[in-house]
Amino acid sequence: MESYDVIVVGGGPAGATAAYFLARAGAKVCLVDKQTFPRDKVCGDGVVAASLTRLEQMNLGEWLAQNSFNAPGELLFSGPNGEAVHILPDDRERCYGRVIPRLQLDEAILQQAVKAGATLREEVKLTGITRLAADQLQLSGEGKNGRSHLQLHSKLLITADGAHASFTRTLGLVKGQPDLVAIRAYFEDVAGPESLLEIHYDRHVMPGYAWIFPLRNGAANVGLGTQVSRSRQRDYDLKENLRRFIKNNPYAKLRLDQAKMVGPLRGHPLRSQMKTVATVADNVLVAGEAAGLVNPLNGEGIGTAIISGELAARQAVAALASGNFSKGYLSDYARTLQQQIGRHHLIAGILRQLLAVPGLMNRAVRRARHDHDFAQTLFSVIVEVKPPSAILAPGFVLKLLAG
Ligand SMILES: Cc1cc2nc3c(=O)[nH]c(=O)nc-3n(C[C@H](O)[C@H](O)[C@H](O)COP(=O)(O)OP(=O)(O)OC[C@H]3O[C@@H](n4cnc5c(N)ncnc54)[C@H](O)[C@@H]3O)c2cc1C
Numbered sequence: 295m296e297s298y299d300v301i302v303v304g305g306g307p308a309g310a311t312a313a314y315f316l317a318r319a320g321a322k323v324c325l326v327d328k329q330t331f332p333r334d335k336v337c338g339d340g341v342v343a344a345s346l347t348r349l350e351q352m353n354l355g356e357w358l359a360q361n362s363f364n365a366p367g368e369l370l371f372s373g374p375n376g377e378a379v380h381i382l383p384d385d386r387e388r389c390y391g392r393v394i395p396r397l398q399l400d401e402a403i404l405q406q407a408v409k410a411g412a413t414l415r416e417e418v419k420l421t422g423i424t425r426l427a428a429d430q431l432q433l434s435g436e437g438k439n440g441r442s443h444l445q446l447h448s449k450l451l452i453t454a455d456g457a458h459a460s461f462t463r464t465l466g467l468v469k470g471q472p473d474l475v476a477i478r479a480y481f482e483d484v485a486g487p488e489s490l491l492e493i494h495y496d497r498h499v500m501p502g503y504a505w506i507f508p509l510r511n512g513a514a515n516v517g518l519g520t521q522v523s524r525s526r527q528r529d530y531d532l533k534e535n536l537r538r539f540i541k542n543n544p545y546a547k548l549r550l551d552q553a554k555m556v557g558p559l560r561g562h563p564l565r566s567q568m569k570t571v572a573t574v575a576d577n578v579l580v581a582g583e584a585a586g587l588v589n590p591l592n593g594e595g596i597g598t599a600i601i602s603g604e605l606a607a608r609q610a611v612a613a614l615a616s617g618n619f620s621k622g623y624l625s626d627y628a629r630t631l632q633q634q635i636g637r638h639h640l641i642a643g644i645l646r647q648l649l650a651v652p653g654l655m656n657r658a659v660r661r662a663r664h665d666h667d668f669a670q671t672l673f674s675v676i677v678e679v680k681p682p683s684a685i686l687a688p689g690f691v692l693k694l695l696a697g
Contacts, residue, residue, distance in 0.1 A: 298324045298413070300610050301433055301448040303420045303461055305331060307596050308582025309454030310403040311603030312610075314352055317410035319611045324446060325404070325412050326435065328419035332401035335456075336562035338478060338593070339515045340491075340507050341399065342391040342678040345597040348604075352406050363392040364510050366491035369673055372545055373659035374497035374652040381662075381673045390491060390677050393507045393515065399596070418444065420461050423451065429619055431577050450619055452579045452606050454599070457565045459584035467580060470570040472563035474502075475525050476593060477532050478517030479560070481553040484508060493676065495659075496543055501650035504539045506549055516540065516550065519593050522563065533559055566590040566643075568636055574624040581606040587635055591642035591649075592676055598635050605630050641682035645675065648694065657697030668693050 300316055302309045305327035313325040327333075341349075341363075349358060367390065372378035383390065408414050415435075422434040426447075433446045453462040457472045484506070492506040502520030509515060518536050525532055536559065540550050565571075566588040573580045581587075582599035589598065609627040613619050649655050662669035671690055674680040685691060 295447055296324075296445070297447040298322045299448060299614055300324075300450045300452060301326060301431075301446055302452045302454060303327075304454035304456060304582065304584070305329070305404050305414070305416075306335060306400055306454060306456055306582060306599060307403055308584070308599035308603040309452065310400065310407045311352070311600045312452050312454060312581055312607045313407035313412040314403065314410050315604050315607030316610060317407060317412040319607070321611060321614060323412045324415060324448070325407055326415045326418050326420055326446070328417065330416045331404050332397050335396040335400060336476075336478060336560045337396045337596075338476070338505055338507050338517055339393050339395050339399075339509070340391060340505075340594065341394050342594060342597050343389050344678065345600055346389070346392060348597070348600045349403075352403065354402055354406060357402050358392070361398070362510070363394045364488055364508055365389045365392045366508060367489045368487070368491070369677065370490055370492045370545065371659060371662070371673060372494045372496070373656040374495055374500055375656045376544065377656065377659050377663070378545065379659050379662040379669060381669055383679070384670055390679060393491075393509050395509065423465065425577060428576075429617065450577050450579070450610050450613060452581055452610065453584055454580075454582040454603065455584050457563045457583045459565065459571070462571070462580050462584045465575060465578060467572045467575060467578070468570065468584070470567070471522065472565040473522055473567050474519055474564035474588065474593060475522050475532065475561060476517055476519030476564060477536055477559055477561035478515055479536070479558070480556050481514050481516055481550060482512060482556050484512050484514040484549050484553045485551070486549045488512075492545060492549075494539070494543060494545055495649070495655050496539055497652060498535055498538060500652060500655070501646075504536070504543070504546070506546065514549070514553070516546075519564065532561055564588045564593055564595065566593070566639070568631070568639060573628045573631055574621055576621045577619045579606040579609060579624060579627055585631065587631075589642050589678070590639055591646045591682065592678070594678060597678070601634060602631060605634070638682050641685065645682060645685055654694065658694055661693060661697055665693065
């Protein structure tokens with residue numbers, strides 16, 4: 295019988311981080327993923343500055359330095375009327391984050407977990423769970439194409455199965471569907487400086503935005519995201535809209551006119567509503583996007599996946615030490631998630647709604663062109679250099695509304 299202290303389902307940033315911290319703490323942990331790594335994940339590949347610090351804490355500092363992933367130092371934002379503002383960081387030493395292909399990022403975190411002592415089971419899709427006792431779960435999974443079956447046992451389960459949360463859903467912990475959707479493609483021979491990261495609140499894309507996130511050697515990740523409800527409207531075709539953005543948006547044209555798309559245009563949903571997921575149950579913790587942790591303002595979910603993976607691991611270590619795996623005991627995790635992420639996301643969600651009004655977004659860009667402090671606050675919040683609470687500074691919302 296294959297038996298562990300903790301089984302983690304999902305080898306993305308949330309699950310791999312949880313497995314890393316559990317293994318480091320001496321727990322016997324198995325990380326299960328239905329795919330084979332390195333595996334790609336449809337994403338913009340934008341890793342915010344705070345997440346780089348977290349990666350360094352997982353001993354990935356050297357890996358970051360060796361690979362010298364692009365670290366854009368300038369931002370270009372445009373509003374729905376086409377007016378744009380160019381932003382440089384206040385402190386030139388400050389970095390807006392890096393653009394790291396998920397094929398590499400996820401593999402790096404996963405290998406740190408393995409190096410720390412986690413057992414990796416790839417190509418295993420978890421399909422069933424039975425609670426045999428207060429400290430014993432039996433999990434069943436199937437191998438590729440449903441050909442082989444296996445059983446695993448553990449005291450605790452951490453689900454980190456991403457936006458679809460298909461396994462977490464079978465536990466009755468997820469209500470509703472993902473609320474956002476985004477698509478992206480990779481391009482080569484992209485014009486313009488590698489240091490310039492672009493976010494365009496294009497009128498055809500709103501509510502939502504299109505991005506050009508430059509990688510090294512003239513490549514870029516280009517995509518757009520919006521609300522699922524908008525994408526289902528008859529006049530809104532995600533793929534067509536991205537093609538139109540690339541061909542017609544004046545800023546995109548400057549960079550992408552001569553560029554070549556490499557690989558397919560791929561889409562994926564995003565889950566940014568924490569209230570739709572119960573993050574604890576007896577013997578179970580939910581982490582990452584499965585827990586609805588994507589930032590509703592910008593679609594960023596790697597950072598919160600890493601944060602929640604570490605928090606879930608800490609909670610699991612405490613449960614293993616106490617021998618208490620009940621929902622009541624594990625609920626500290628849910629409270630900490632609310633404190634560390636929920637409050638930020640509440641404000642970010644309000645800002646998203648304000649900026650979804652084209653007239654307000656236009657006024658915000660116009661004001662940002664001549665009001666340095668306003669520009670630094672607004673766009674630093676959008677790229678997460680500042681927390682969303684920065685918009686509560688005296689006068690900011692008034693300026694946003696008044697233009
Ligand atoms: C187009 C797009 C652009 C985005 N851009 C950005 C960005 O620039 N920056 C950013 O921070 N975020 C971005 N996001 C969000 C980000 O990609 C996710 O929030 C992030 O991947 C969440 O990590 P995770 O570990 O929770 O889940 P995932 O990375 O989705 O990993 C989940 C894993 O679970 C596995 N799995 C699922 N079910 C099972 C099962 N039953 N058994 C075994 N394994 C299973 C899957 O194979 C997968 O490997 C973007 C999303 C999209 C769609």
